[in-house]
Amino acid sequence: MSRTLFESDKTSPLRARIVAGCMCLAFGAVGIQGGVVALTGDHSDRFANSRSADSPNTLTRAEILDRNGERLATSVSVYSLSADPTAIWDADYVATELMTVLPELDYETIVRRLSDTDRRFVWIQRGLTPVQRQRVFELGLEGLSFNEETRRLYPQRGLAAHVLGFTDVDGNGIAGIEYALDERLTQSDEPLRLTIDAGVQYSLETELEAAAISTHAQGGAGIVLDAQTGEVLAMASWPFFDPNRPQDAIPGARFNRASAGVYELGSVFKPFTMAAGIDLGEVMLREQFDVRNPIHVGSDTVHDDHPLPNARVATPTSIVAHSSNIGTVQVSQRIGLERQQRFLESLGLFEAAPIELASSAAPLLPDYWSEITSATVSFGHGIAVSPIAFTAAFSAFANDGEYLAPTILMETDPLAPPREPRRVMSAPTSEVVVGMMRVAVTDGTGRNADVPGYRVAGKTGTAEKPIPGGYDDDRNVTSFSAVFPADDPNYVVLIVLDEPTNEAGQAISAAFSSAPAVGRVVERIAPILDVMPYFEDIRPSGPPIRAISDRRSL
Structure with missing residues (x-):
């Protein structure tokens, strides 16, 4: 509806009489065409034809x-x-x-x-x-x-x-x-x-922004996923913008890093490698791997960024908990190139995440899958995926080994995809690997993600950013992916930070950037999701001790 400037709810009687007089003198009429009220004569046909695409919305x-x-x-x-x-x-x-x-x-x-x-x-x-x-x-x-x-x-x-x-x-x-x-x-x-929970979304955005600002990161992404349904409860990309005024967004702020960005995420891939090794029968839980020396793959050498504590040999749990590249590569060599590729493909990591967003990005995969490619992919280098694709894959650990495509539409919506789980690993394997990731949080690289009462299990990832001809030692992408509660996992939380640094401008690892951010997210959203905290009873076993006042006289 359109009104000329002579129309107003506050038009005075004098102005109304002047307008009416002018209209009568001009033999004007009120012509209504396309929602516009014209008070200067009936030009509705010419007016409608002249503006076409300029019509009001x-x-x-x-x-x-x-x-x-x-x-x-x-x-x-x-x-x-x-x-x-x-x-x-x-x-x-x-x-x-x-x-x-x-x-x-x-x-x-x-x-x-x-x-x-x-x-x-x-x-x-x-x-x-x-x-x-x-x-x-x-x-x-x-x-x-x-x-x-x-x-x-x-x-x-x-x-x-x-x-x-x-x-x-x-x-x-x-x-x-x-x-x-x-x-x-x-x-x-x-x-x-949508499947989005506004309370969970607000909590995720608050902690993602706090982490990005405190670590001077160039950008960040975060996701909270219900592993039982594939429903995205929260998805955030930082910097933020106001959709009411998108033109005011700072450069790059409108880019959705959670779905349209692809990253080499680093050691958060190690649980996948260990799960494949266990599920294929190539890894026994009590066996030990020699991690004392770097491992040679062709003309390349793989080493650990930090030696495992007091370790000459490491169990599969120690390899995950303390993030050993050497041990992970040994597991990948047992799996082999073809089976490794099939396993990662079954997790949906070889395609864009099938989520209802046009900006879902396809992964960057190796042109040729060689021995060294297999080795580096086993610990999350040489393959770049979107955070939402990774989160969906990781959710199999919290869903008894079954993969569900991520969605942001409630199941009742006619456009919502069918919830069709796909088994990618056995339920016992997923349970065992979650246990390993729980140790990573209690005793390993993810200690800063621990939240009393909520039994977080997760894995850190610190990946040097790729540059032409190699990697930049001074710029990292850090991530922490978690499932909780570990004894009965339902939810997955991922935080990715692009180029976090300390106050001196030096790159920092996931243990001191993404991991604590995930811990704070879990602490905030668990009550919203009705996850009750659990605290172990540390009282000694045996018959109850009587108080002195309860003693009977003999």
Whole structure:
């Protein structure tokens, strides 16, 4: 709906009489065409034909809700300012007056539009605030109109911005779920309910940002996944942006690192290698691996970044808990190239994650799978995957060895994919590896992720960033992937930080960046997810000790 500047809810009786008189003298009529009210005669046909694509946006989009019905995106009515250049007597004067209310306008652009008398409709400013609309009205300029439009509003501001995406000024989906499910959102009034939990999302975003800022990281990503259903409870990418004003985002902030970014994640891949070795019968839990010396693979040498504590030999649990490259490569050599590839492929790591986002990135895989490729991939180098693809793969450890494709649509939505689990390892294998990762948190590299009462199990990953011809020793990508609670895992949490450093600007490992961030996330979201804390009873066994007052006289 559009109104000329002579219309207002606060129009005085005098102004109303003047307008009515002018209309009668001019034999004008109120012509309604395309939602615009014209008070300068009936030019509806020419007006409608001249503006075509310039018509105000009256497109209605369905609301987007979180899993609990919290409104994440809605549509509201706003007014936009347009002009009929043929009714503008002095373009320079009108532009100057408008800029007293709308100083962000470009003077030359507005003058050019107002001077284009070959057109009957030009936009001046879209989405005015009520105050701006009233002040423009009070200027009393002829030839201007207010056009009522529908505008997308994100009431939670930046919350889940990279999942939601945003629309353009005409209401077309541009990014995120707004783009991926644009047809669904415009052809149905039924709200679209996502698997996102606003409380979990807020907790993840808060801790991701705190970790990124405190470690001076260039970027970060975080995901919380329900392993039993494949539902994404939270997905975040840092830096954040406000989808209400995407044009104000800092460079790179609109990029979804959680789904569109691919990273070499490092040692978080080691549990996959160990799981494959155990599941294929190539690794016995009580056997010991010699990890004293670097291992030679062709002309290359693999060593441990830090020697295992007091270790000449290491058990499979120690290899995972203390992150031994040497031990992991020995396991991968037993598995072999073909079986290693098949196992990783079964985890969905050789393709883009099948999630309902157009920005899901395909992995970067080795061109040729050689012995050294197999060795480095076993500890997460030489293969780059998206955080969401990795999280979905890792969730098999919390789902009795079954893989579920990740989703952000509630199962009740007609567009939601069927929940079809795929077994990738045996349930006992997944349980054993979770136990190894629990040791990594209690006694290994992941100690900073431990949360009393919630039995976190997880693995650190610190990967040097690839550069042409090799790797940069001074720049890392760190990650920590966790399942909890370890004795009955349901949830997966992943935090990835791009180039975290200490105060001196030196690269730091996952143990001091991503791991503590995951611990803080778990501590915040566990109560939201109704995960009850568990504390072991440390009282000595045996009959209860009587108090002195309970003693009976003999």
